[in-house]
Amino acid sequence: MPYFTLDTSSLRHWLTEHADLASRLGGNPEDWMIREVSDGNLNTVFIVAGPDGQLCCKQALPHVRVAPEWPMPLQRALYEARYMRATADAVRPAAPELYFYDEEMFLLVMECLTPHEVLRSALIRDDAQPGFSASIGQYVARSVHATSWISRPFEVGSKLLEEFSGNTALTRITVDLILTDPFRPCSRNPEAEAALLSDVTALQDNKPLHRAVGVLQDRFLTARQALLHGDLHTGSIMLHRDDVRVIDGEFATMGPIGFDCGLYLGNLALHACAAPHKQDFIRTEIIAFWSSFTNEFRALLKTGGGDVWALSDETQREELLENFLTSILQDTAGFCGLEMIRRTIGFAQVADYTLCPTPENRTQARRKALQTGQRLILDASTVQNLSDVLALLTLV
Amino acid sequence: MPYFTLDTSSLRHWLTEHADLASRLGGNPEDWMIREVSDGNLNTVFIVAGPDGQLCCKQALPHVRVAPEWPMPLQRALYEARYMRATADAVRPAAPELYFYDEEMFLLVMECLTPHEVLRSALIRDDAQPGFSASIGQYVARSVHATSWISRPFEVGSKLLEEFSGNTALTRITVDLILTDPFRPCSRNPEAEAALLSDVTALQDNKPLHRAVGVLQDRFLTARQALLHGDLHTGSIMLHRDDVRVIDGEFATMGPIGFDCGLYLGNLALHACAAPHKQDFIRTEIIAFWSSFTNEFRALLKTGGGDVWALSDETQREELLENFLTSILQDTAGFCGLEMIRRTIGFAQVADYTLCPTPENRTQARRKALQTGQRLILDASTVQNLSDVLALLTLV
Numbered sequence: 001m002p003y004f005t006l007d008t009s010s011l012r013h014w015l016t017e018h019a020d021l022a023s024r025l026g027g028n029p030e031d032w033m034i035r036e037v038s039d040g041n042l043n044t045v046f047i048v049a050g051p052d053g054q055l056c057c058k059q060a061l062p063h064v065r066v067a068p069e070w071p072m073p074l075q076r077a078l079y080e081a082r083y084m085r086a087t088a089d090a091v092r093p094a095a096p097e098l099y100f101y102d103e104e105m106f107l108l109v110m111e112c113l114t115p116h117e118v119l120r121s122a123l124i125r126d127d128a129q130p131g132f133s134a135s136i137g138q139y140v141a142r143s144v145h146a147t148s149w150i151s152r153p154f155e156v157g158s159k160l161l162e163e164f165s166g167n168t169a170l171t172r173i174t175v176d177l178i179l180t181d182p183f184r185p186c187s188r189n190p191e192a193e194a195a196l197l198s199d200v201t202a203l204q205d206n207k208p209l210h211r212a213v214g215v216l217q218d219r220f221l222t223a224r225q226a227l228l229h230g231d232l233h234t235g236s237i238m239l240h241r242d243d244v245r246v247i248d249g250e251f252a253t254m255g256p257i258g259f260d261c262g263l264y265l266g267n268l269a270l271h272a273c274a275a276p277h278k279q280d281f282i283r284t285e286i287i288a289f290w291s292s293f294t295n296e297f298r299a300l301l302k303t304g305g306g307d308v309w310a311l312s313d314e315t316q317r318e319e320l321l322e323n324f325l326t327s328i329l330q331d332t333a334g335f336c337g338l339e340m341i342r343r344t345i346g347f348a349q350v351a352d353y354t355l356c357p358t359p360e361n362r363t364q365a366r367r368k369a370l371q372t373g374q375r376l377i378l379d380a381s382t383v384q385n386l387s388d389v390l391a392l393l394t395l396v
Numbered sequence: 397m398p399y400f401t402l403d404t405s406s407l408r409h410w411l412t413e414h415a416d417l418a419s420r421l422g423g424n425p426e427d428w429m430i431r432e433v434s435d436g437n438l439n440t441v442f443i444v445a446g447p448d449g450q451l452c453c454k455q456a457l458p459h460v461r462v463a464p465e466w467p468m469p470l471q472r473a474l475y476e477a478r479y480m481r482a483t484a485d486a487v488r489p490a491a492p493e494l495y496f497y498d499e500e501m502f503l504l505v506m507e508c509l510t511p512h513e514v515l516r517s518a519l520i521r522d523d524a525q526p527g528f529s530a531s532i533g534q535y536v537a538r539s540v541h542a543t544s545w546i547s548r549p550f551e552v553g554s555k556l557l558e559e560f561s562g563n564t565a566l567t568r569i570t571v572d573l574i575l576t577d578p579f580r581p582c583s584r585n586p587e588a589e590a591a592l593l594s595d596v597t598a599l600q601d602n603k604p605l606h607r608a609v610g611v612l613q614d615r616f617l618t619a620r621q622a623l624l625h626g627d628l629h630t631g632s633i634m635l636h637r638d639d640v641r642v643i644d645g646e647f648a649t650m651g652p653i654g655f656d657c658g659l660y661l662g663n664l665a666l667h668a669c670a671a672p673h674k675q676d677f678i679r680t681e682i683i684a685f686w687s688s689f690t691n692e693f694r695a696l697l698k699t700g701g702g703d704v705w706a707l708s709d710e711t712q713r714e715e716l717l718e719n720f721l722t723s724i725l726q727d728t729a730g731f732c733g734l735e736m737i738r739r740t741i742g743f744a745q746v747a748d749y750t751l752c753p754t755p756e757n758r759t760q761a762r763r764k765a766l767q768t769g770q771r772l773i774l775d776a777s778t779v780q781n782l783s784d785v786l787a788l789l790t791l792v
Contacts, residue, residue: 161561311606
């Protein structure tokens, strides 16, 4: 079937032609309740409910959903399907199950997550059950362990490089919106609020900062350590009580492991900037993330490895791993800083700032995010342990 | 045409069916002189001479040519063709022109290099015109500049990652024969000569060395800086007077730039071990290589760049580049050490040792190569400039 944009009516028809999916819904097509719940920037999402079950249907649009004049190749849905397939066995049940991918319709049909809500919304409503970050740490450890050179024969990573390097349309977004635009005047950056103009100008004139960003640009494109989610912010996570799921893997690319960690921590840290009374809560989540990530990664690597470090015995592997974790933490600090800045003054800012009770509070929160982000980027290479990162975040 | 192994007769027939190629030869098919000149480990190579010109025809065999029981996917010829196409414009005239690639016959038809000879043979016969290493330095600078993140929009490198990551059969050879086997007892390692047994045992028991090799294994697979030749030893270079050409790019992969540099310098250094009276000559070549590589790379990067360092002005780019060159030199030292060891005790050793006048000299030369190689691997990360590398090579 050649591609066309689905609506509730054509989706109903499409589902009737896919018996496996229809049988998950049960009943008759006319019984199915279909509603559009599109929330992200890029795609249309439908929830379909039948008497026996529900489905989530996500279709790529040929343009950015929230900016129709910005074309966006449909192919990104394929990379999301590939990412889900490449990581499913390792991360189950921390991601929705992919039931079907339609290559021509660029449509993913997957497990419907109800009554889950998006972590960012839950945080804003102060409704997230504490400890969710441990699940995310475990998720990152498991997904990168399944795909890295130090844990798998190199042919596994080579295949992933081959399969994901074509995902340039979305990687271009990362390169521009996270790694470049916020640090220079750029038409894609929304106009900054007046009270922040001098902060933004200073940041865009900060040469040492640009140098440090250059190092992170190089890390992102050169250090192909493992398969990344590539967009692991609090809007890419859904949860209900202690059931935490990672969604929206369309930015998947082989890259530095600290990129996934850094984006996640950056969004937690932004929340703490916007809601200073929740600093202790966020601090505990950050500690839970890193502790869970490192413990899970250490445990997984005990069960054998890949071509890298093949000559080393267990003692030496442990030492190499600790050095590796430190270098991941340095990347994490740097990418965390980038994310805090881009979500504050770049395209696609975060809703967390709506928590600020007054415009002055909001300006203060944003200023803190910009200052913290710059400090993280500038000092990333000096980080030796999580306390150093917490200190840079002023969360000690 | 389904694949079959060509001989002189079937190649003559195949050429008659390719008018463009036949016209380069001129005359009638029966006038063409065809001789097999296979020399490397993997392929059959024919030189075809007609009244108007010559062709070099290289066909992949389904097994290692010198070890028929070792199967080897034909697909490697495709990667060599892709490498030649990806780098031709940048490196011309330092590589033979590719005239035609037959995807079904896994056959490359290219410019015939006569009266060129292989650099390794020329070195052994003491017949290489000094200064050839400057051409190689320029070649490496040009090929990696055409393909790296710091010089091109990231989509260029992403496409190359997509096109070359499937070259796993030959990368597996690199991973095993260079990065792993020489450092452990392994059936692929030829039996060491008796006088070297204790040296080999010590090397295979050297835990700090294995740790340092582990770091290089990680660099090779993770640091995808640019498109590498992947097998840049003195047997992959042909020359006639000052006309220097790089051939045999079938190991091409995206990787750390220091890998190409290190393999080349490692083979020069091995030659100096085998022929100690030529140390000054080799030292001069090493200096010429590095000076030519760095000068050419600096000059090329003046004409604009890629997404990496896009925020930096010229002064800052120069500083970032100098740091980058130091890190390339550190990789170079490490991979140089690996190459010296694998070509001395691993599979596919080098003919340079035939220069040693007595068996005792040969043992001494090999011992020196092993000691130098270990020192380079262990101290690679301390290197700050070429003098440090020359000191490790005892060529100061």
